[in-house]
Amino acid sequence: MDKYESVLKLLLEAVQANMAQAEGNADSSEIPVGVSNRHLHLSQADMDILFGEGYQMTKIKDLSQPGQYACKETVTICGSNGAIEKVRILGPVRGKTQVEILAGDCFKLGVKSPARLSGDLQGTPGITIIGPKGSVQTAEGLIVAQRHIHMTPQDAQRLGVHDGQIVSIQVDGPRGGIYSNVAVRANDASALECHIDTEEANAMNVNSLSKIKIMK
Amino acid sequence: MDKYESVLKLLLEAVQANMAQAEGNADSSEIPVGVSNRHLHLSQADMDILFGEGYQMTKIKDLSQPGQYACKETVTICGSNGAIEKVRILGPVRGKTQVEILAGDCFKLGVKSPARLSGDLQGTPGITIIGPKGSVQTAEGLIVAQRHIHMTPQDAQRLGVHDGQIVSIQVDGPRGGIYSNVAVRANDASALECHIDTEEANAMNVNSLSKIKIMK
Numbered sequence: 001m002d003k004y005e006s007v008l009k010l011l012l013e014a015v016q017a018n019m020a021q022a023e024g025n026a027d028s029s030e031i032p033v034g035v036s037n038r039h040l041h042l043s044q045a046d047m048d049i050l051f052g053e054g055y056q057m058t059k060i061k062d063l064s065q066p067g068q069y070a071c072k073e074t075v076t077i078c079g080s081n082g083a084i085e086k087v088r089i090l091g092p093v094r095g096k097t098q099v100e101i102l103a104g105d106c107f108k109l110g111v112k113s114p115a116r117l118s119g120d121l122q123g124t125p126g127i128t129i130i131g132p133k134g135s136v137q138t139a140e141g142l143i144v145a146q147r148h149i150h151m152t153p154q155d156a157q158r159l160g161v162h163d164g165q166i167v168s169i170q171v172d173g174p175r176g177g178i179y180s181n182v183a184v185r186a187n188d189a190s191a192l193e194c195h196i197d198t199e200e201a202n203a204m205n206v207n208s209l210s211k212i213k214i215m216k
Numbered sequence: 217m218d219k220y221e222s223v224l225k226l227l228l229e230a231v232q233a234n235m236a237q238a239e240g241n242a243d244s245s246e247i248p249v250g251v252s253n254r255h256l257h258l259s260q261a262d263m264d265i266l267f268g269e270g271y272q273m274t275k276i277k278d279l280s281q282p283g284q285y286a287c288k289e290t291v292t293i294c295g296s297n298g299a300i301e302k303v304r305i306l307g308p309v310r311g312k313t314q315v316e317i318l319a320g321d322c323f324k325l326g327v328k329s330p331a332r333l334s335g336d337l338q339g340t341p342g343i344t345i346i347g348p349k350g351s352v353q354t355a356e357g358l359i360v361a362q363r364h365i366h367m368t369p370q371d372a373q374r375l376g377v378h379d380g381q382i383v384s385i386q387v388d389g390p391r392g393g394i395y396s397n398v399a400v401r402a403n404d405a406s407a408l409e410c411h412i413d414t415e416e417a418n419a420m421n422v423n424s425l426s427k428i429k430i431m432k
Contacts, residue, residue: 103391103418115391115421146390168393174362175319175331177384178394179419202319203395203419205331 029159030211031169034064034193035201036145039088040075040099040129046138047093050075050131057091064193065150067092077101078128081110098141099127102199106144116143117183148183149194149214156186159214163187168215169194175205178215245375246427247365247385250280250409251417255304256291256315256345262354263309266291266347273307280409281366283308293317294344297326314357315343318415322360332359333399364399365410365430372402375430379403384431385410391421394431 047055051073058072071089077099078084084105098121106113111125126138149167156162163186169179179200194212201207263271267289274288287305293315294300300321314337322329327341342354365383372378379402385395395416410428417423 103421104414174397175395177396179391180393181390197419198320199415200419203413203416205319 027211029213031149031151031159031192031194031213032064033201033206033208033210033212034195035198035206035208036100036195037088037198038084038099038101038105039070039090040077041090041094041097043095043097044093046097046129046136049134049136050129052133055133057089057093059091063090064191066189066191076130077109078130079109079111082108083130084108096121096141097129097136097138098143099129099138100143100145100197102197103144104199111142113142113144115146117146117148117185118143145195145197146181146183147179147194147196147200148185149192150190151184151186151192152188152190153186155192156184160216161186161214169212170215171204171206171210171212173205175203177204179204182214243427245429247367247375247408247410247429248280249417249422249424249426249428250411251414251422251424252316252361252411253304253414254300254315254317254321255286255306256293257306257310257313259311259313260309262313262345262352265350265352266345268349271349273305273309275307279306280407282405282407292346293325294346295325295327298324299346300324312337312357313345313352313354314359315345315354316359316361316413318413319360320415327358329358329360331362333362333364333401334359361411361413362397362399363395363410363412363416364401365408366406367400367402367408368404368406369402371408372400376432377402377430385428386431387420387422387426387428389421391419393420395420398430 059069060072061070063069069091071091073089074086075089076083076085077087098118101113111127113125116124121141124140125142126140127142129136129138161167161184163184165184167182167184169182171177275285276288277286279285285307287307289305290302291305292299292301293303314334317329327343329341332340337357340356341358342356343358345352377383377400379400381400383398383400385398387393
């Protein structure tokens with residue numbers, strides 16, 4: 001038993017030393033990337049119409065932001081030019097329905113949608129949403145998501161930025177470059193992650209394993 | 217008659233003055249943008265297989281680069297994960313077949329394709345192309361087009377760059393930023409235009425009416 005214990009102790013020390021070294025080497029200014037495809041958030045009232053009174057969404061995956069999750073359920077969204085099927089619903093329900101599409105979807109749907117931050121919906125167009133039990137024509141809430149970085153106030157302090165600040169982010173690699181006008185969203189309910197959409201990710205060859213940096 | 221002639225002379229002078237002023241105001245460092253969707257160039261041998269011996273493509277639209285045009289004909293391209301229909305053929309025929317897809321298409325098709333300049337095909341993967349009369353499995357030639365700027369040697373001199381130089385381009389606006397690693401392609405058979413693909417265009421809210429600038 002003594003032999004096992006000393007071997008275990010050695011192993012434990014080696015692992016701890018390795019972890020400490022890895023932590024020391026990690027560049028603390030690197031920010032993980034979250035890539036968003038088109039998706040929507042529903043109000044309870046719209047969910048009742050689309051899926052039936054009192055319907056409960058089925059969570060299939062937690063997202064990186066605390067309390068946010070992807071649902072099993074999808075809907076069809078429809079504009080004057082065409083429809084896009086299988087648009088994923090994210091939970092939990094929100095006060096207002098918000099549909100986040102890609103810039104390229106505007107052509108398919110026949111709509112003009114501005115780049116906006118989540119929740120900033122005034123003056124945005126509406127869209128038709130079709131579910132298994134009914135359809136909704138929203139008055140507003142169709143946006144292309146403005147790229148942004150979620151973080152805690154502690155992350156913001158460490159990175160030398162503040163909530164609401166507009167920064168640029170740098171992407172390395174053969175398709176790299178700089179995205180301007182990235183909004184910092186710092187609050188206690190966040191986890192550090194830079195959110196860009198699939199077109200922004202593909203254009204710079206970024207994926208959910210990539211890291212970006214804020215430019216000073 | 218004299219009256220008409222003097223009116224015409226006045227009008228002509230006004231138009232000429234207006235044009236001269238417009239020319240003077242134009243920022244000579246601005247470069248028009250051409251946005252490319254997925255497309256392909258075919259060799260004569262592959263065209264014979266896909267469309268039948270001696271088939272002639274039907275031109276529907278001249279492109280900005282002299283001698284290049286879009287054809288009426290489209291094909292289906294197919295990988296292990298899926299197929300993409302209605303991929304446009306560009307003419308004239310080339311020595312080697314080259315299929316240019318979007319980064320996002322790599323997931324749909326189930327292929328990994330590098331960002332390469334047109335013609336730089338060594339070591340690139342192949343793809344299955346399906347036409348109305350037959351199909352071809354290419355050995356190589358599947359690329360994501362590396363962004364580039366076509367220009368004449370005179371444009372290059374004026375813009376202070378040279379053929380083969382790698383530059384960065386700047387895009388203004390709320391989704392603006394900088395794309396690095398943009399290749400300058402200067403030769404007498406070119407017209408001034410910066411070529412990016414639809415994902416790169418959508419990510420920065422650029423379209424074929426936009427202008428970009430080379431960063432110094």
